[in-house]
Amino acid sequence: MLPDSKVDNLIAFDRKHLWHPYTSMTDPLPVFPVSSASGVRIRLCDGRELVDGMASWWAAIHGYSHPRLVRVIRDQAGIMSHVMFGGLTHEPAVELGRRLVALTPAGLERVFFCDSGSVAVEVAMKMALQYFHATGQQEKHRFLTIRSGYHGDTFHAMSVCDPVSGMHHIYSGVLPEYAFAPRPECTFDQAWDDRDIHALRELIENRHREFCALILEPVVQGAGGMRFYHPEYLKQARLLCDEFDILLIADEIATGFGRSGRMFGCNHAGISPDIMCVGKALTGGVMSLAAVLASDRVGRGLSSGSPGVFMHGPTFMGNPLACRVAAESIDLLIDSGWEKLVSRLAQGLKKGLSPCAAIEQVNDVRVLGGIGVVELSQPVDMVRIQQRFVDHGVWVRPFGKLVYLMPPYIIDDEDLAFLTAAVVDVVREEVSA
Ligand code: PMP
Secondary structure, three states: OOHHHHHHHHHHHHHHHOOOOOOOOOOOOOOOEEEOOOOOOOOEOOOEEEEEHHHHHHOOOOOOOOOOHHHHHHHHHOOOOOOOOOOOOHHHHHHHHHHHHHHOOOEEEEEEOOOOHHHHHHHHHHHHHHHHHHHHOOOEEEEEEEOOOOOOHHHHHHHHOOOOOOHHHHHHHOOOOOOEEOOOOOOOOOOHHHHHHHHHHHHHHOOOOOEEEEOOOEEEOOOOOOOOOHHHHHHHHHHHHHHHOOOOEOOOOOOOOOOOOOOHHHOOOOOOOOEEEEEHHHHHOOOOOOOEEHHHHHHHHHHHOOOOOOOOOOOOOHHHHHHHHHHHHHHHHHHOOEEEEHHHHHHHHHHHHHHHHHHEEEEEEEEEOOEEEEEEEEOOOOOHHHHHHHHOOOEEEOOOOEEEEOOOOOOOOHHHHHHHHHHHHHHHHOOOO
């Protein structure tokens, strides 16, 4: 444990100099200094322990400091932390590629490694553009997406985020203006209503000659509202893309590796996209790595015409440390019997969060796989609610009207009950504050 004076120093420097996600530089939200994390516990510098409800934004599916992941990263650091991927290759990249090709929906065979989720989305969008350029259909150069989506914070990723939550007005004139279909309204559990796909169909029928790709988050819309939509929508979207020669890009950065109850969101609909992005839980939350998988058709098409090569190659592409830990994380996921873990998580979340439904200012309580959402009618007071969660011994970070949980899969029943009870208590306190 750090002495108090050191912790005070650390906070003072952080507050003055370090930018945190989605915060002001001059009036930042408070931050809690962490000394270590293991299993489902995050240890604060003052000695308090918090049960983790966030898996560090979908990533730490095996909890923190998992011995198998720590071991491979130590081993690999002693062998080779990094070499450039231009002109060189290595076992960690090949072994991870092998696992990804086997695990992802059929037909995704060409793997591009990159640094983060947003970059993966940029890469996927470039692939779609370049595919139609190389195959002589330059007029197909615009993207189509659906409202309430989120795909990352870099410019082109932002251009396909929901225009309201993505704050497009700030960047108008810089962000390209792409086509947005209304968000799907039929929820995951409802009976499918065919009218839900009409608006997308109409847009595609009218403008397919200009569309190169439809990009969406399969089944779970994450940061754009934590919404679970009907898998039939995805199935129909796949059919429309086939009918009108539009590539389907599945952004599985949040949903990938079991979080929604299936290995990938696409598995709920039994479809294969043409291009798929994975990230976040890819390394079990140990370090940043993402991958873009493309079908053979995209890989070949893109490489067939001028310039014949894909113009992207990050410095840390295929980083051996990240690839090695990602391959081990996938093995660990499979060895862990993840389907049982996630369905147990779903049951615990349903049971534990259900009392929230009786709170007047709660609009909806929903659970899919290892994701539990309590949607309030008003945005929460971030500073107040964050402090309350910490006082209750849990790490939960709401945004807007949404208080949500996505704990590591390894959480046991007792910790899960503790976590959900804290959410029920804190939401009750919040709405009566
Ligand atoms: N796509 C989705 C669906 C995401 O949830 C995120 C991250 N929240 C991203 C893309 C961007 O990933 P990253 O933060 O690693 O750039």
